[in-house]
Structure formats: C-alpha cells, structure tokens
Amino acid sequence: MKNKLLLLSLIVTISIVLSGCGGSDNNATNNTPPATDNGVTTAANPETLYKQNCTSCHGVNLNQMKNADLSNVGARLSKAEIATKIAKGGGGMIAFEKRLDTNEIDALAEWLVAKK
Numbered sequence: 001m002k003n004k005l006l007l008l009s010l011i012v013t014i015s016i017v018l019s020g021c022g023g024s025d026n027n028a029t030n031n032t033p034p035a036t037d038n039g040v041t042t043a044a045n046p047e048t049l050y051k052q053n054c055t056s057c058h059g060v061n062l063n064q065m066k067n068a069d070l071s072n073v074g075a076r077l078s079k080a081e082i083a084t085k086i087a088k089g090g091g092g093m094i095a096f097e098k099r100l101d102t103n104e105i106d107a108l109a110e111w112l113v114a115k116k
C-alpha cells in the first residue's frame, strides 16, 4: 500500500515536472530559430577562424612561417588559390575542408587575399 502511494505521488510529480518543462520547451523553440538564423546569415568572422585554426602554424601575425608568409599572401595568390589551399592543404599544411564549411573558407580567403 505504501509503495502504491509512493508510486502515485511519483507519477504526479513527474507529470507536473514534465508539463512544466513542456511549457518552457515551447518557449525555447519559439526563440531558438531566429537566433540560429542569425548565426547562419552572419558572415563567418575570418579573424576568429584564423585564431582558432591557423595560428599554431602561421602565427598570430601571419608571418611565422617564412616559406608560407600569410602577411603578404594576397600579392602571390588569388582568392580562389587561397581557398583551395585552405580546403585541400598539402605541402605540410592540413586540409580544412572537413573542419570548416565553405562560408568559413570563403571568408578566410577573402580576408587573406587583402594581405599584400
């Protein structure tokens, strides 16, 4: 008998908690899509991407590697060539096509091609 009562109160508690969560979940889903849309439409920030992915080899000032000095890469390579290098890597550089999406690679290439 005691067990049944306990079970009943448990069920009641759980359903109250669940309905409470359901309510706030709805609010959350109503709020989330615009936030996600903003995240997607906002252009990828190349400087942040660079700091996160590239400084370990190229350095914070872009010129850590003398044979791949990015501080003047725009004078040597086109935007498309830079984007290909980022995506495919090679020559000691890792490929980023699986780590960064095309928007991010594009943003990085556009930012780097201006470095002359």
Ligand code: HEC
Binding pocket: 049, 050, 053, 054, 055, 056, 057, 058, 067, 068, 069, 070, 073, 076, 077, 082, 085, 086, 090, 091, 092, 093, 094, 096, 108, 112
């Ligand atoms: C693991 C080390 C490493 C990381 C991380 C790295 N690179 Fe490189 N990168 C290299 C090396 C080594 C070269 C020279 C490759 C060659 O000579 O073909 C290079 C070359 C390049 C070039 C061509 C430069 C030139 O003058 O020809 C570009 C552009 C470039 N990297 C951009 C990036 C960007 C953007 C990132 C971050 C998304 C990045 N790299 C991350 C090692 C790295």
